Amino acid sequence: MALAAPPAAATAARLSIRASMIPTQQIRRANFIRRPRRPYVFTQLVQLSDGSTYTMRTTSPAPIYRATKDTRNTLLWRPDEKALRNVELDEAGRLAAFRGRFGRGFDAVRAADDADSADAGTADAADADQGYSDLISDYAPEDTGSMQSSATKRGAGKK
Numbered sequence: 001m002a003l004a005a006p007p008a009a010a011t012a013a014r015l016s017i018r019a020s021m022i023p024t025q026q027i028r029r030a031n032f033i034r035r036p037r038r039p040y041v042f043t044q045l046v047q048l049s050d051g052s053t054y055t056m057r058t059t060s061p062a063p064i065y066r067a068t069k070d071t072r073n074t075l076l077w078r079p080d081e082k083a084l085r086n087v088e089l090d091e092a093g094r095l096a097a098f099r100g101r102f103g104r105g106f107d108a109v110r111a112a113d114d115a116d117s118a119d120a121g122t123a124d125a126a127d128a129d130q131g132y133s134d135l136i137s138d139y140a141p142e143d144t145g146s147m148q149s150s151a152t153k154r155g156a157g158k159k
Contacts, residue, residue, distance in 0.1 A: 042060065043055055043056075043057055044056055045063060047066045048071075049069075
């Protein structure tokens with residue numbers, strides 16, 4: 001059995017129905033994708049602590065940036081530099097303010113003491129422990145038995 005071709009009137013009707021379904025305008029089926037924001041980038045001159053400079057692109061509008069701590073003057077970046085090993089370096093008077101508030105009891109051992117302690121290394125450990133015990137003993141109560149007896153006397157009087 002061979003399939004018969006549909007009549008011409010039926011195919012014309014189907015074409016007219018499909019033609020009426022076609023919109024007259026184009027439809028865009030894509031979502032609107034926003035472009036990422038790109039902030040304005042300025043050219044900035046960076047001046048290191050040793051006076052050397054380089055330029056970089058940044059969002060900061062300041063034309064010159066002077067670094068106080070950088071790879072040239074930090075012990076972490078240059079551990080062999082002897083000039084950076086100054087322990088008593090006072091940045092912005094912070095060490096002086098601390099000494100004014102709390103005294104010099106927390107200072108590092110003096111240079112003269114360091115020369116003497118190089119000969120006796122074990123004595124330093126004992127001295128350091130003694131220093132901490134002095135701090136702790138200052139805050140400890142002297143007689144704990146008298147405190148307990150006074151607490152029982154107060155409690156007995158309230159009844």
